[in-house]
Amino acid sequence: MPLTVAFFDTKPYDRDYFSAADTAGLDLRFLEHRLTAATVSTAQGAAAVCCFVNDRLDRPLLAQLRDAGVRHVALRCAGFNNADLAAAKELGLAVTRVPAYSPHAVAEHTLALLLTLNRKIHRAHNRVREQNFSLAGLVGFDLHGKTAGIVGTGKIGRIVAEILRGFGMRVLACDPFPDAVWAAQHRISYVSKTELFAQSDVISLHSPLTPETHHLVNEPTLAAMKRGAFIVNTSRGKLIDTAALIEALKSGRVGGVALDVYEEEEGVFFEDHSDRVLADDELARLLTFPNVLITAHQAFLTREALSEIARVTLENLRRAASGVPFLEGTQLA
Numbered sequence: 001m002p003l004t005v006a007f008f009d010t011k012p013y014d015r016d017y018f019s020a021a022d023t024a025g026l027d028l029r030f031l032e033h034r035l036t037a038a039t040v041s042t043a044q045g046a047a048a049v050c051c052f053v054n055d056r057l058d059r060p061l062l063a064q065l066r067d068a069g070v071r072h073v074a075l076r077c078a079g080f081n082n083a084d085l086a087a088a089k090e091l092g093l094a095v096t097r098v099p100a101y102s103p104h105a106v107a108e109h110t111l112a113l114l115l116t117l118n119r120k121i122h123r124a125h126n127r128v129r130e131q132n133f134s135l136a137g138l139v140g141f142d143l144h145g146k147t148a149g150i151v152g153t154g155k156i157g158r159i160v161a162e163i164l165r166g167f168g169m170r171v172l173a174c175d176p177f178p179d180a181v182w183a184a185q186h187r188i189s190y191v192s193k194t195e196l197f198a199q200s201d202v203i204s205l206h207s208p209l210t211p212e213t214h215h216l217v218n219e220p221t222l223a224a225m226k227r228g229a230f231i232v233n234t235s236r237g238k239l240i241d242t243a244a245l246i247e248a249l250k251s252g253r254v255g256g257v258a259l260d261v262y263e264e265e266e267g268v269f270f271e272d273h274s275d276r277v278l279a280d281d282e283l284a285r286l287l288t289f290p291n292v293l294i295t296a297h298q299a300f301l302t303r304e305a306l307s308e309i310a311r312v313t314l315e316n317l318r319r320a321a322s323g324v325p326f327l328e329g330t331q332l333a
């Protein structure tokens with residue numbers, strides 16, 4: 001009897017990559033809607049659920065899943081700020097994630113955003129397509145010789161830092177768990193967060209979302225930044241206080257912002273809203289700035305990452321069903 005898995009918030013690329021992987025012993029039930037209090041009943045009959053970044057896994061919802069017969073929550077992502085792990089443990093639910101499907105995918109997208117923002121490739125592309133070959137307003141700056149600040153030197157932050165060293169940038173970093181050997185090897189300096197904000201021309205966020213990192217970029221940190229510095233966020237939207245960011249953009253304190261994640265992305269990102277009125281005034285305001293570049297949480301979206309997410313998630317679903325320990329480093333609860 002195959003194990004039934006309810007897959008929430010699935011898109012065509014999820015279905016393609018999960019269906020192409022080894023699905024032996026599993027009955028995958030792909031659902032397009034997100035997991036919310038209103039949709040939790042659609043997990044009925046499933047022994048496991050597979051969720052993504054904007055599925056809500058708070059205590060009441062986990063209790064409802066457990067009552068519906070679910071025993072395993074498999075997150076097909078690295079971040080797990082949307083899951084109440086203490087509640088899951090108390091309820092006897094196993095929770096797994098995919099901790100490192102391709103840190104290169106996210107790091108490379110971070111660089112794509114930074115280079116596009118700085119050299120205004122998005123604006124140049126639109127102009128050239130309109131046969132407007134003017135260069136006015138497209139002046140960028142050399143990254144070489146400038147200072148980058150990496151907040152969080154885990155798997156992704158390190159790759160970004162090493163690539164930026166390759167550009168000839170001076171790289172500063174902050175992390176509560178610094179790795180002095182790695183830093184010395186790449187001639188990267190750990191400094192305090194205050195120093196990093198004060199000295200960097202480009203700040204890139206790579207720490208997880210936790211109570212400590214919530215609104216890490218806020219009014220005081222923005223005020224302490226070098227005037228005209230860039231901020232890139234491919235980590236989690238709530239690391240930035242959006243209202244404070246908008247004020248800093250309006251005053252020119254921040255020179256440019258590239259976001260792959262947004263504070264209130266839930267229910268907006270990953271969907272086509274092109275025929276609707278945008279109800280989020282802060283997102284609407286961000287979209288008006290010529291020096292703001294936004295992608296809709298796509299840093300993970302490479303062939304390699306999707307294949308690895310499918311492989312690890314399906315293997316863990318099978319392991320849960322047969323009582324075998326999960327793949328190393330993937331179990332959260």
Ligand code: NAI
Pocket residue numbers: 078079099100103106151152153154155156157174175176177206207208209212213234235236260261297298299300301
């Ligand atoms: P990781 O766990 O390898 O590294 C996170 C690092 O942040 C650790 O070194 C940790 O010590 C550090 N950190 C924790 N608190 C900090 C603080 N207050 N200040 C500075 N550093 C702090 O995680 P990884 O794989 O590098 O991923 C980073 C984040 O990227 C994830 O938490 C996730 O939110 C995000 N992500 C975004 C994706 C996207 O598609 N946009 C895809 C995958 C991950």
